[in-house]
Amino acid sequence: MTDSDSILVADCGSTRTTATLIERVNGHHRLVARGEAISTHRPPWLDATLGVREAVGQIEALLGRRLLSEAGTLLRRQSRAGDGVDTFVVVSSAGAPLRVALAGLTSSLSLASAQRAIAGTYALTTGLLAIDAGPASRDPNAQMQTLRQAKPDVILITGGTDGGAERPVMNLAQLVALYNQTLEPEERPLNFYAGNAHLADDIAALFTAGELQVVANVRPGPNIENPGPARTELEAIYRRRSLGRVPGLDTLSQWAGRPILPTTRSFGELIRYIADRYQLKVVGIDLGSASTSLAARAEDLFSLTTRADLGIGLNVKAALEQIPPEHIIRWLPFAVEPGDARDALLNKSLHPASMSQTEEDLLLEYALAREVMRQTVAQARPGWLGQGHRLLADTPQWDLIIGAGRTLTQTPHPGYAALLLLDALEPVGVSQIALDAGGIAATLGAIASAHPLAAAEVVEQDAFLNLGTVVAPLGTARPGDVALRVKVCYATGQEVHQEVVYGTVKVIRLAAGERATLELHPTRRFDMGLGEPGRGVTAEADGGILGLVIDARGRPLELPADVAERRKTVQAWLTSLGAGDSGKGIGNEWARFYRTPQSAR
C-alpha cells in the first residue's frame, strides 16, 4: 500500500463545500464517493469544519465506513480495510479577495503584466495609478486620493524594464511611501515592488523595515513578461491574510498537514496538467458563486484569469454593476423587463446556493452566466496576446474545452452547458467539450502535484463527462447562406452529408465511445482556423452524449438586432441542442451522472 491509496479532498467554496473520496479500486484510483453541504464559515456557524464534516458524513453513510472520529476529527487509515484515509487535501475559495492597488508607468506594459499577476489569485484591483493616463494621472493629489479610496490590502509598484526608467518609478514609490505614512501602522497595506530591478535597493530604503517586499520585475523587458514571482507572493498573502481569517480553515489545514491551496490555483494546475500530459491545447472555465476562473494552456502559454468580482451566486451584485441588464436579457427567448430581471438575479445573490425551479428562472440565470464568462474571456484574451499567442487571442482554437462549476455541470440537459460554453468562449475549429461532472476539477490540480498517478487515473476514468465534438468555422455571411458542408464518415462505414446554414447550430449523431472522420468544407466566407477562408480540413472526432455539434453561427457571434427575431433565434439555438427537453431522451450516460447516487457509479 502506498500513501495515496485513499485520498479525501475537501473543497470549501464560498457557498458550498464538497468532499470527495478517491481510492484505489482494482489497482486504479477511482472517484468512489462524494458529499456536498452548505459552507459553514459564515454566520451563524463560523466554522468551516462543520460543512466538511457534513459532506464527509454523507460519504460515510454511503460507504458504511468511518472517515472521521467520534470527536469529528479526521481518522488516519491504519489498514487497507480499516476506517479513515491516507491523505487529506483541502482547497478553498472562501476567503475575501485581496484589495490590490497597482502603481506603474505604462498601462499596456508593466501595469498589464501586473494585472495578469494579480489575476492568478483571488484579488480585486481597487486602485490604479498609471502615469501614462494623461496629466491628471501624474497629479500627486489625484494619486493620493486614488490610494485612499482604494483602501488596499496590498500595493504593487511596477514600472521600468530592468535598467530602464528610473525617475518616474522612484516618484511613484515615494508617493506610495508617503501614503503609508498617513496611516496608522496597523492600517498600512503590504507593499511590493516588482519593477526595474536596478532600483530595488533605493526603493526599499523609502519604506520602514518590513513594509516593502521586493520581487522580480513583472516586465523585465519590453517583450518579456514575468508575472510568476509576483503572483506567487500574492497567492501567499491570500493564503495568509484571507484564507487565514476564514474560521475553521486552520483546523482543516492541520488535518491535511499542509497549507490550503486556493481553488483557482488548483484548477489552473489541472488545466496545465491535462494539456501537458496529453499534448493538447486546453481551456477550462470554472464558473463559481463568488468568482470565475479561466485557465488556458497551449504549448508554452499558460494563463490563469481569476475574476474575484464576477460570480453567479454570491457575487451577482458585483456582476450586475459591470454588466448592463440589456446585455443579459438579450440571451432570453422571452420578454422580461430589465428591472425585473435585475431583481430576480439579485435575489440569487441573497441565497447563492439556490437553484432555479422554473424554466424562465433557469434561462435568466444562464443568461447571466454567459455574460460573466464572456467578461472573463475578454480579460484573458489580451494576456494570450501578451504571451505571444496572437492567433489564439484572435481566433481561439482549443483541442479541449472543460466546463466546471455547478451552473455548468448541473444543467437539466447537456445542451445548455454546451451552448453556454460556446457562447462564452466562441471557439474556432474543432474542439472536444467536457464537463467536470464529478465536481472535482477544482481539486484535482492540488492532487496532481503530490499524487500525479491518482490525478491521472481519475481524470481518465471519472472526472469528466464528454459532451462531444464541436465544429465552429470563423466568418460571417448573409442569413440563409450555407456556411459549412460536413461529411461524417463513421467507423461502420456509414456516411452522413450535411449542409449547415449560417446562423444555425446543428447536432449530428455521434454517440459516446464512437469515433468518426469529418470532412469539413467551409464556404468561401468561412475559415476553419487555417487563415484561409474556404479551405477544407479533415479531422477526427470523438462522440459524446450530445454528439457532433456544428456551430455555424459564425465568429464573432452576433445576435440579431431585431428583438423578436433575436428571441426566435435564441430559442432555435436552444432547441437545436435539445435544451428545454428537460433531460428526456438523452441516453444513459447523462442519467448515470445525474440521476443516481454518486456511490453507485
Place this chain on the structure above:
Amino acid sequence: MGPVLPYTPISPMTRIRIERTLPAPGEILVKTGERVEARQKIARVPARGKIQVVDVVRMLGLDDRDLSRVMVKKQGDRVQAGEILATRQRVLPFLHKPCRSPNAGRLAAIGYGWVVIELEGDIRGEPAAGSESQAIDLLALVTGQVTAIRDRRSVTIETIGAYIAGACGLGGEGLGVLQVSAEDRTAMLTGDDIGMGSNNAILVAGAGVSPEALDRAEEMKVKGIVVGGISSSLQDRMPALSFPIVATEGYGKLPMSAMMFDILKQLEGRDAYISGQMGQTWDDTRPAIIIPLPERGGQEDTELSSGDVPIGPAQIGHQVRAVRHPHLSRVGKIVSIPAASQHLPSGLFLPGAHVAFADSAQASFENNTVTAEDTSSSRPSRIEFVPWLNLEHIG
C-alpha cells in the same frame, strides 16, 4: 433527516447582542457593564477628512526633494490656511516666497518633497464631510447593557427584545417609533398611507413601496421603512433619501412573511432600530430590525425564545422559508422528506422536502402540488416540493 440549511433568525423575544463599530480606532465613551440608552453617544472618532498634497519642492523651487532644511512645521502639526509650511533659509528671505498651507488641517505626512495635509475644511474652505470638526459620534441605538469593548473600535450592547433579520436593505441606520402603515402584508405603501403622524416613525409597509411614498416619507421626516420587498431600482434614489429601508424578503414586490408582519404589528408604538446596511460580498453585515422590550423580572428566561441556532440537519416539523421563485418568501413546515430527488419544472433534478405553506399569497399549481390541511393550524395549506437548496430555517 435533511441537510443543514442556512438560517434567518426571527424572534418576538430574544437576547440580542449588537456590536457597534467605529470606522477607525477612536474613543470609547462607555464602560463594560454600563447601561446605555438608545440615543446615547457611546464612541467617537475624528473622521478622516479629505487630504491635499502640497508640492513643496515645486513651490520653493528646490533642487532636490529633501525637505529637512526648509520645513517650518512637522508631522502631526495643525496649520491654518495661509500659515507657512516651509521656507528657504536664506540671508534675504523676502526674495523668496515661502510655501504656505492652502487650507486648514493636520500635517499627516512629510517626505520626498511633498507635504500631505488632512483637511479640516474642503478645498473651497467649507467644512469637509467627515472632517475633524464633524467627528463621527456613534450612538448606542438600542437600550441595553454594555457587555464588551474591543480595542478602540467597538462596543457590544446586550438587550432583550424582538429581532428580525432582513434579507436586503438600503441606506444606513434609523431609530424611531414603529408604525404599521400598510393595510396588510401584501399591500403596497403609497404616498396616501403616510401622514403627519408618520413624522419620526419607522413605517411598516407590506409588499413594496411606491416612489411617491418615498418622496412623502422624506417630506414627513420618516426614520425608516420596513417592507417585504424592494425594487433594486430604488438604489438610484438612495443618495437623496435620509432614511434606511429594510426588506424582509428580498428584491421585487414581495409580501412580508406573516410571522414578521405579525411581530411588527404587535409591537407597534415601540421604539425600534433598523439598519439597512448590507456588507459587500464578503462582509456578513446584514440588515436588521431590533425592538428592545422591557425586561420582566425573573421571567425573562422563560419568556425568551430559545435563540438557539438550528445548525442541525433539517427535520420534519421544522419551520422553513422558501428563498427562490416561485415560492420565494413563503413560510411553512417540512411535512415529509422524500428519499429520491424530484424533477422541477426547470428540468433540474434535486433532492428536497415537501413543505406545507400556511399562506396562500403566492399559490402555485405545479404538477407536484397537492392540497392538504396544515396540522399545526386550522388554515388550509398547500404542500409543495421544494429543493433543499431553496429552503432556509427561519425563526
